[in-house]
Amino acid sequence: MDTVTTTEAIPPWLRAPWESLIRRGRDGRLPTGLLLHGATGVGKALLSRALVQALLCQRATGAEAACGECNACRSFVGGVHPEVLGLEPEEAGKEILIAAAREATDFLSLSGSGNLRCVLIRPADAMNTNAANALLKTLEEPPPGAMLILEAAQPARLPATIRSRCQIVEIPTPGATDATQWLLGFADDARAVDEAYAASLGRPLAAREILTDPERMARWEQDREALSTLLGGQGISVMAGSMQRSLPESLIPRIQALLIAAQRLLVSGEPDAFGRQFPRDQLEGFARRTGSRRLAQLSAQALVWQRQATRQLNPQLRMEDIARSFLRR
Template sequence: MTARPWLAEAWARLQARRERGALPHALLLAGPAGLGKREFLDAFVKGLLCQQPVDGVACGVCRSCHLVAAGTHPDIVSLSFGVRKDGGARTEIVVDQVRELSQRLAMASQFGGWQVATIDPADAMNAAAANALLKTLEEPTASTILILVADQPARLPATIRSRCQRVDFMVPSNEVALDWLRAEGVADAAAALEAAGGNPGLAREWATDGALKQRSEVRNDLKGLAAGRGDPMEVVKRWQATDPARYVWFAAQAATDELRARAAGRPLPLDSQLDDESLDAWYGRANRARDALRGPLRTDLLLLELIAAWR
């Protein structure tokens, strides 16, 4: 199904349920970005709609497979970020989108087989949209499966999570991740994996797009600010210019490394002036700021507040 070995167990469990005719009416694919949830979803949906799958893997040549590949299969409904009236992209999934989805699912499958609806990212539904989805989850249509994808499943209401069969995607062991990265031709796989917190998918991406340089830049910025050097506004501008969420990720990671170095009596990588309790609180603050970057608050103000707390 996939070259990502850590997905094999979840795939086998779902296919066993499919063969028994015991698939749930709703699935929640949950876990950090980069582990292959969307690759898994794509392969699963193709196999579910294929007219002649082998072990759940689509044949790629039947009429259904051709329609899926062309994006015109009538029994697939995909819901993601819509477009606002002013033409800009939404940052959340709204209630009207979910209502339209529910109306579509009330109709029968056009091919007489499965009807598949996906919501990605499901954790971007606002409260009204999530509430509207409950009725669909509570009154499922026959031969319809709803698949939610969430990088941060805790953002979903418990009422939604409890009505879905959850498939958790976990970070694999360091050995499995390194073997996969090396097979993918990733240079300096160990450093990339450390930067990505053990997530091999992110590590592969970050090894080629300058993330390791950004990680080093963040640590230099924090060390300089702790020593009273550097301009906080200049730091904010640089962090904001590319991928602020990634910069804040690296900042939180650096704070954790500082705490570990103190506990182990090693030289401190950042020379932070914060005591242990304040440093731990700053780590939490960084994670909250990273989450807040998804919302409507101004990015520069969020970053400036975080950096001011560091100094």
């Protein structure tokens, strides 16, 4: 289980889905399979956990959030509630395997003490085909009180048999104004908020982590340094060396954002929010040297790098390949 706390206020853009889900939950009208579809970092985990905690809470009624104080809330927050199981990859970026999925279905088939027994699957699109198939029977013939909440940014990667047995709830991505307004509740400094929001590529929950977790902030600063060497074109070994200190899954989407920022600067004459995190003359120099045609090619190439980001490739060769692409005209 991650560190999202659930006794906080529901962010404004999640209020509509929250109201609908909690009311249906109170009336016993939620389906066995609930598929929350939304971009990474918009709050799917916060919403699903808030929902389950509120339904298990011994005090909350109506559309109220969980109290955070009763025994049920305490064991939920402590990750030891007996009616809740998290189904996640053993390591970030890896698949969820069939053995873990079987544990989850076994867990749901045990008769619990209450009315609700819940498995939170995160991210559901990390399940491999066998793991997903292991859930089918539970979705078709659910034991009493069983509920599966699947969180997915790319539900198309789930088997159609799973998708068709779940009710899909669309989780909206907030606009910049709503997101930064919310983020100001966690930092006083508007510039820091703008930076974290840009660094998160418009994902408010990820931006909050950058604001509040020094490790995430350090990772962003390392990524920004690596991106600066790409802008400066300082030679393959400098560029690849700096990029190797970053995590590919964090760096590569930011490379893509940098390429978009350079393209926008050429078109509109102004850097976008991500582009503003770099010295203007550095970004502009890079954009003009590279040219819009080559920038478009690099953007397309970045999609391939992104698909490869979680694979076990030799990191040095991969980063050298990226550096070489940036130097090629």
